[in-house]
Amino acid sequence: MRNRIAPIALMAALVLGVCWWWRAAHGRALVVYCAHDAIYAEKILRDFEKRSGIPVAVRFDTEATKSLGLTELLIREKSAPRCDVFWNNELLGMLDLQERGILQAYRGSGYARIPAAFKAPDGSWVGFAARLRLVIFNTAKIGTTPPNITGLLPGSDLSRVAIAKPLYGTTLTQYTLLWHLWGGDKLKAWHADWRRCGVKEVNGNAAVKDAVVEGACYAGFSDTDDFFEAKDDGHPVAMTPVRLDDGKTICIPNTVAIIRGAKHTQAARQLVDFLLSEETELALAASKSRQIPLGSVPADRLPAEVRELAQWAREGEDLTSLGASRAECLAWLKSQYAP
């Protein structure tokens, strides 16, 4: 027995030593939780790293649980935060974090260039580089006339229509808006009707895009970035923005915030200003995801498609007052999907 205690103790000491070294070695890095797609966000963050000389350690969310996973992780870590900067790919989760007192106010140069409709008055979060919620459809299957799938009557066949699981991401934003505009009862009835009519629920917006591209579904709800992925690959797809009952569109900004209790506040402020800069918004607009700048940028430097999207984005519904609706809608969705 004595023969075994020594190696076990040695091993335990070694493991603890490695953990201590790990914490010390990584303590210098600015910790960023990022719910935006890794393929677009990583280049921006590496650019910041190169220019500022500040090492950045990034934790990305999984595609299927976009934004909700990291939002909930931040809530769990509230008492001992690890994260310095949260780059969310939507707004509603950020409103929840603001209400829980997890965000730290900062109004720097980036804050100043973003319009008031897309930022918290106290500076606890700021929006930038938005995308639109849309209906993507397969033109080889149903032609080029946009289908009115949101206006379909109960009892229609929706077996060729796809939507992501509404528990996460921008589908959650769409559901929250409908909850806000219609009230819970109408949304629940609509949701039940849609499921009865055979709508295909998949893991995320990218899976909706795949289902439409492959022709398994003829149309589906997705976002502009997924649509342009399909279009750039040469697939026969077209899109139309989702219009709410009042004719408004759903424009969903990325948002960024510094976490209260962040260990690298100065570096975090530098990153926030970098993300909110004209240069970053233009880079995201020129990327394959065609994000729509929210601050003022020279129009001639925007791709033609983004200029068209920007028109629709101006007709976007106000999302900043949806905090309570999100909480109610999410509680109901959790009871449906994880009862």
Place this chain on the structure above:
Amino acid sequence: MNSIGAQTAMALGRALLIVVLALAISPSLGGWLIAQRGRAKVFAWILLLAPFFTPPLLVSYALVKFSMSLLVSAWGHEALYIGVLAMKLIPVAVVLRALLPPPLSAEGRHTFRMLAPVGWGDRVRFHLRAVGHGPWISGGLVFLLAFADFELASLWSVKTWTMAVFDAQVGGYALGSTLRLAAWPLGAQLCVLVAIALTKRDLPGGPEEQGRRAGAIPWCYLAIAASAVCVVPLFIVAAQAVAGVPSLWENFVLGGELGASVVFALVAAGAATAIASCARKSAPPLTLLLVIPGLLGALVVSLLLLALFQAPLLHALYDTPLPLGIALSLLLLPLALLLDALWLRPTPALHIARQVGSRRLIWDLERRPRAVAAGLLFCWAYFDFTASSILAPTGFTPVFVRLHNLAHYGQTAVLSAMMLAAFATPILVLLLTGTAWRLYARGHGR
């Protein structure tokens, strides 16, 4: 259809169907495999085990277009999932049936047939006794693995209880609520585990004699399973990767993630091997305790460890490599103990080799099986996704978490090249290590 009860029932139905398939196929296939000799035997075992060790991400990425085309057909989608999962798990039943032969010899069975009891009840009772406990143990393990599947289900949007638990956890349920949600499925798993543990061990009987000439059917099955789950997906990815290799070569962005995967896999394989070796002489209850976490599945183990390391006492170790290292080691333990029991027990031949002092014989009898077992454990840990996605520390993420994310954007040449690089890395590591080890053994051999 969304309630946890309905999703558990679906998972239960699928798991039972896979168990039935596994139990129907494994006796004849296991006997046939044992009867093979020489290179045919090696080739047959490679074909058998290839589906089990093929990462679900490779299958789902390569077959994404096919699975999407089945999306509108509920049964087609379901059949694809059950088919692939069954082909991945049937090898487990076959290996266990080969390890746990029936207690009654072929002569005994023949005598029974000669005596031929009249009543059907007697016949059934006799047959149940004659097959021994092997089917219950192998069926139980296949059930556990099929019932707890998360990775393939999440990649193909299949409704199952593990997905509901995952949704609950990322959706912000407290751990207690999440575990309450998983209480029934966990209860079912624990019942099966206890039943396996209580199963009496049979006296070792002779292996079931099967003719080596069982026709082409076993080869056909092995070829179909290995092709569908391993060869065809690998071919699709490799064909797409050709165009993407130059771009990836110019901008090789996976170095850190590949390094993280290799480090975690090495540590976990080493730890699991050491624990399995220490547990060799332990009492059965301790062995059972060691295998329970691994058999409960990666999702449950990872969620429990996440909660544990978020507790105030251990919070200093949260977001370090330790939680993932522990999770992977726990998940490897059932396989490590199985391999230890299968290959690594000292034999009289090894004792003689040691007495003679022949390094060559010691290599053949002890070190080579040990190296192969360590290699299998390394690959198993390297290909993990579930535990890595939940427990990986910030900035040191294993490669499959990243690839899993990128795979959601569809197939591209560069992503296929990344996949190929990720799948080639463990093979390269094992080849280099194996060659170095072999050269060392030859240089010192007698």
